[in-house]
Amino acid sequence: MVYKILLFCALLFAISGCQIKQKSNFDGEKLLKQKCAQCHNLDLPPKTFQDEKAPPMMAVAFHIKDFIKASSTSDKIPKAIDFVKDYVIYPSAAKSFCDKKSLKSYGVMPSQKGKVTQDELQAIAEYMFAHYTVKNMNDAQNLQNKLNAMPAGHRIALQHNCLSCHKTGKDLVGPSFHKIALRYKSNLQSIEKSIKNGSTKKWKGYHGVMMPAFGKKLSDKEIKTLAQWIQNH
Ligand code: HEC
Ligand code: HEC
Known part of the structure; x- marks a missing residue:
């Protein structure tokens, strides 16, 4: 009986394992990261680097959409x-929409023949043209501008989900800031220590709920910035 259950489990695992594999094979975003990110910068909007190996993927997508007949x-x-499905396997200076000067500095893209299949390229290209759009770029830019306008402490708190447990003036999962x-008016170090190592049982009414440790996710400098921001509440 035990053997049968084990066999059943193994079978189930094999089937679900296969399904997961097949799905991820055609996840355009994942494939783009796996197969193209070593040369193309995938950020939206991209940061530009001095010695980049290839044009940012956003530029590639915009180029092609602008110039394709x-x-x-x-x-x-x-x-x-x-175009993408053909270019990645058979790239050439004549086909490239890259301007002459950039093409010269990058060199023609090396063919990726054997490294990516046509089905994978279909998924990659579909993702590229759905993701790298002017609307998504503007949305990302607006969000970035909003984040940049916040005090650094607020930005870090938002990005690391502190605000799903803490509010400024109202108790939530954790005590209000x-x-x-x-409590820690003149004790910055205590705040820093709790963010770094987590905290439990220091606040009545929160027994049993743990404040998670953030020491592995945040630098000491970020923790200090957060602690000072909390102290200013
Ligand atoms: C080894 C580095 C490298 C890898 C890996 C790579 N590329 Fe490129 N790619 C380049 C370079 C360099 C250029 C710019 C020169 C050119 O147009 O050929 C380029 C250009 C392109 C262009 C033409 C751009 C235009 O404006 O005409 C497309 C399309 C493209 N890449 C898609 C991809 C996709 C999709 C992948 C992943 C499957 C990929 N590349 C992987 C280096 C790379
Ligand atoms: C899952 C919910 C949760 C998240 C996420 C969370 N906290 Fe907390 N936090 C708590 C709870 C619960 C307490 C009360 C713990 C206790 O009683 O010691 C607490 C307590 C604290 C304290 C006081 C600790 C002390 O020494 O008295 C600080 C400071 C704090 N949190 C900051 C943060 C910051 C900054 C973040 C994000 C980096 C964060 N928390 C994320 C739940 C959370």
Whole structure:
């Protein structure tokens, strides 16, 4: 009986394992990271580096959409996808939409023949033209501007989910930043220590709930910035 259960489990694992594998094979975003990121910068919008090996993927997607010849707008994306599927396997200076000067400094892209299949390229290209759009770029830029306008402590708190457990003036899963600031008015180090190592049983009413440790995710400098920001509440 035990043997049968084990066999059943193994079978189930094999089937679900296969399914997971097949799905990830055609996850355009994942494949782009695996197969193209060693040369192309995938950020949206991209940061530019002095010695980049290839144009950022956003620039590639914009280029192709701008320059590809298509009889109608609805024909544009399928044509653009076909271009990517061909170019990655058979790249050439004549086909490239890269401007002459950049092409000279990068050199023509080495063919990726044997490293990526046509089905994988289909998924990659579909993802590229859905992800690298002017709308997504503007949204990302607006979000970045919003984050940049915040005090650094607020930004770190938002990015590391502190705000899902803490609010300024109201107790949530954890005590309010207001109460924490009152308790540790002149004790920055205690705040830093709790962010770094986590905390439990220091606050009545929160027994049993752990404040998670952030020492592995945040630098000492980020922890200090956060602690000072909390103290100012
Ligand atoms: C070994 C580095 C390298 C890898 C890996 C690489 N590329 Fe490139 N790619 C380049 C360089 C360099 C250029 C710019 C020169 C050119 O246009 O050929 C380029 C250009 C391109 C262009 C043409 C851009 C244009 O404006 O015409 C496309 C499309 C492209 N890459 C797609 C991909 C995709 C998709 C992948 C992943 C499957 C990939 N590349 C992987 C180096 C690379
Ligand atoms: C999962 C919910 C949760 C998250 C996420 C969380 N906290 Fe807490 N936090 C708590 C709880 C619960 C307590 C009360 C713990 C106790 O009683 O010692 C607490 C307590 C604290 C304290 C006071 C600790 C002390 O020594 O008295 C500080 C400071 C604090 N949190 C900061 C942060 C910061 C900064 C972040 C994000 C980097 C964060 N917390 C993320 C739940 C959370």
